[in-house]
Amino acid sequence: MNSIVCIKRVPDSETRVRIASDGLAVDRSGVKFDMNEYDKYALEEAIRRKEEAGEGLVTVLTVGGDDARETLRQALAMGADEAVLLRAETGFDGLPVAVALAEEIRDRPFDLLLFGKQAIDDDGMQVPAMVAELLGLPAATVVVSLEIEAGRAVARREVEGGHETVEFDLPGIVAAQKGLNEPRYPSLKGIMAAKKKPLEEKDVTLVEGGLELLELSGPPDRPEPQILGEGAEAVPELVRRLREEVKVL
């Protein structure tokens, strides 16, 4: 079972992100970065499939800057066998990244191509489906469970209000949702071994995307809390506000 896992280096989910002075980028200074959480489910799935099969290769792939090496080594420490860094300056547009990944993946043999369902930085949710289209492969996104037998995959996906089960032939694409598995910690031996695993780097030129970033803005400030009164006397006004202003009743 050979898998390719596409991962992304993103700000840690607890980092407070600041917008840079030009209003078009995130200020990276003092920000702690980590592997995108959903990518960890994807990677864990690939490692487990390989362990269960007793053979195979797990390749991790990312498009990013020099600092993305650290994230690739994190993946190698968890148990991936080899890593590839496609060095390029990335933005908020998913298409150029998807094209670069598809170009790299096209000539590689694999059974499963895994992604996290989305990256928690720009929440684009575009790349897995775009790569599927570019490679002409079946794709199941937001996957919470996966079964593979004799070259055929059955994936259970989360959809609005319920679940959907889909079936497809391998090779195919799976975009992982939380719940697919419980990602492992990289062991100390894994961290030591990661140094000795191959990490290939190549410069790539990204194609023009279709999106133009106009502005980044932070969430609105929370409004000052209001005290409507005390005890039962406040209830009519509270109900009126909930109905007319918040519109939840």
Added chain:
Amino acid sequence: MSFAGVDFYDVDGLLSEEERAVRDMVREWVESELMPVINEHYTTHSFPKQLIPQMGELGFYGANLPEEYGCAGLNNVAYGLIMQELERGDSGLRSFASVQGALVMYPIFAFGSEEQRKRWLPLLATGEKIGCFGLTEPDFGSNPGGMLTRAVKDGDEWVLNGAKMWITNGSMADVAVIWAKTGDIDDSRSIRGFIVETDRDGFSAKDQEGKLSLLASDTSELVLQDVRVPDANLLPKSGGLKSPLMCLTQARYGIAWGAIGAAMACFTEARDYALNRVQFAGKPIAATQIQQTRLADMLTEITKAQLLALQLGRLKDAGTFNSDQVSMAKRNNVDMACECAREARRLLGGNGILVEYQSMRHMANLESVYTYEGTHDIHGLILGHAITGLPAYE
């Protein structure tokens, strides 16, 4: 909000990527696996035994020993960072790992035969076997050379008799490294180390009752009554009091790092509490001068301790450190952590006495850490001896 550490002087910038990866992994593990259960274990006076196998799987035990024995083969700075993060959770958990690694695996590695190493180290590294270290006795703490435990040769066997006290992991251990005199009772040069399986006849362990510190840790008293072990259980390269003291140097090194973790936990809790606790004129207590200088003192001392530990680790990795330098770091850093814990507890006011806040737990734990592995005062004497050349122990 998960624990983010304390790093005012960009000490992170002095660490390698690998050292940071190790630290981050252990930090995340402590946050997810230990923090949700520590209060329950502390209040019920139990060690979180369920964590032992996973800690082994991840490689926490004897992590600075070589890979060929099933260990992670880390450098000493990375090893120290593991201790820091474990003690950020609880001193009891760090004590467990310290004893397993520095006081059981290390002596088997340093003084054991190749056969002993190959037999025991892989089992101890995974946590399949748990170890303890028997040096201190009821009447001999700071002066271990006075020990009364004897080992007498009888044919191909050794017969051990004596009592050991304050033994971390004592009741749950599968194997004990026991130090005993093989010659005259006044001759501390005759001290040798023995690997003693705890299921041997005549070996018993009893929980230490009445502790008000390290409540999530197994502390026991060991009694050895005519315990027979084969000659093959003698650690062949051990000899004299120097051997157990070399083990203590390893453990003290880890403690110097561990104390920083406990202090970081207390500082972080105190800062967050001060920013949220509003008293007088609608202002958080963090806006008052007394709490600000309190926090400033804590941060300053933590930063100094970090630099002390890091340089000590670099010296240890270079093979040029000495035990006097370890004494300074253990003495300074644990004392620093005791102060931080106490000041944090005070800053927290009445809430500070509750188990749902960490500071008082750390404060109580650190009194043991201050005392074990060479008391604060004894390390002062070791430094005094190093400065003047004049021993003042007697």
